[in-house]
Amino acid sequence: MLADTTGPISNADLAQFAEFQEFRKRSRKRTPTKAATDPTAQPITEPEEADTPEDIIDATVATVHSALAAEILDRVMQLSPKSFEKLVLRVLSAMQYGTSGHVESTGDSADAGIDGVISQDPLGLDRIYVQAKRYARDRTVGRPAMQAFVGALQGQQADRGVFIATCDFTRDALDYADRVGVRIIPVNGIELAELMLKHRVGVQTNYVATLLRLDEDFYDSL
Incomplete structure (x- = not known):
C-alpha cells in the first residue's frame, strides 16, 4: 500500500482487503461505549479521504480502543x-x-x-x-x-x-x-475500562507504528 498509494491511505483504499472489511464488521457489533450511551460524549468520526495519516491513525486507534473497552468490561465481569x-x-x-x-x-x-x-x-x-x-x-x-x-x-x-x-x-x-x-x-463500568486502557492495566501493546518526517535542521546544517 505504501509503495502503490500516493498521499494518505484512506478507508476506501483499505476496503479492498477482506481483513479490513471484517475488522469494520467486528467493530460495529461491539457493545455501545460511553460515546453511544452518553449524550454529552463526543462521537467517534470515521476518517475522511482528505485526512492526514496522523488523523487516520488517531481515528483507527480510537475505534480499536472503543471496541477494546467493551471487551475489557466483558472480561472484568468474569472475575470473582x-x-x-x-x-x-x-x-x-x-x-x-x-x-x-x-x-x-x-x-x-x-x-x-x-x-x-x-x-x-x-x-x-x-x-x-x-x-x-x-x-x-x-x-x-x-x-x-x-x-x-x-x-x-x-x-x-x-x-x-x-x-x-x-x-x-x-x-x-x-x-x-x-x-x-x-x-x-x-x-462506572465504562469509565473503569477507559482508565484501564489509559494506564495500561490488563492490556498489552499489540502494534506500534513510527511516522517519520523531513528533518529540516539536518539539511540546514549541510
Whole structure:
C-alpha cells in the first residue's frame, strides 16, 4: 500500500482487503461505549479521504480502543468479587494513588462497606476509602448503596471515597453523593475500562507504528 498509494491511505483504499472489511464488521457489533450511551460524549468520526495519516491513525486507534473497552468490561465481569476488588486497587495504584504511602485491601476485615484504603503518605494520615462492586451490567447503583457507603465513610471519620462499579449510577445516587458532606467520586463500568486502557492495566501493546518526517535542521546544517 505504501509503495502503490500516493498521499494518505484512506478507508476506501483499505476496503479492498477482506481483513479490513471484517475488522469494520467486528467493530460495529461491539457493545455501545460511553460515546453511544452518553449524550454529552463526543462521537467517534470515521476518517475522511482528505485526512492526514496522523488523523487516520488517531481515528483507527480510537475505534480499536472503543471496541477494546467493551471487551475489557466483558472480561472484568468474569472475575470473582474478590478478584474485582484486587483489580480496582491495581488500577488506583497505576494511577499513582498511594505512591508515597500504600494501597491495601480491607475485604477480609471488619470494615463493612469498605473494600480498600489508599494511604497517600507513609504515616497514613491522608486516606481515601474505596468501595468496589461487581454488579450485572444492566443493574444500577441506587441511592441506598450510596448512602451505605457514606455511612461506612462516616464510621471511619473519613471525608473522601471512591465508589467503583461495573454498572451505571442512578441520578438519585449521584445527586445524593454531590450533596453529602464527604467527597465521593463515582466510577462506572465504562469509565473503569477507559482508565484501564489509559494506564495500561490488563492490556498489552499489540502494534506500534513510527511516522517519520523531513528533518529540516539536518539539511540546514549541510
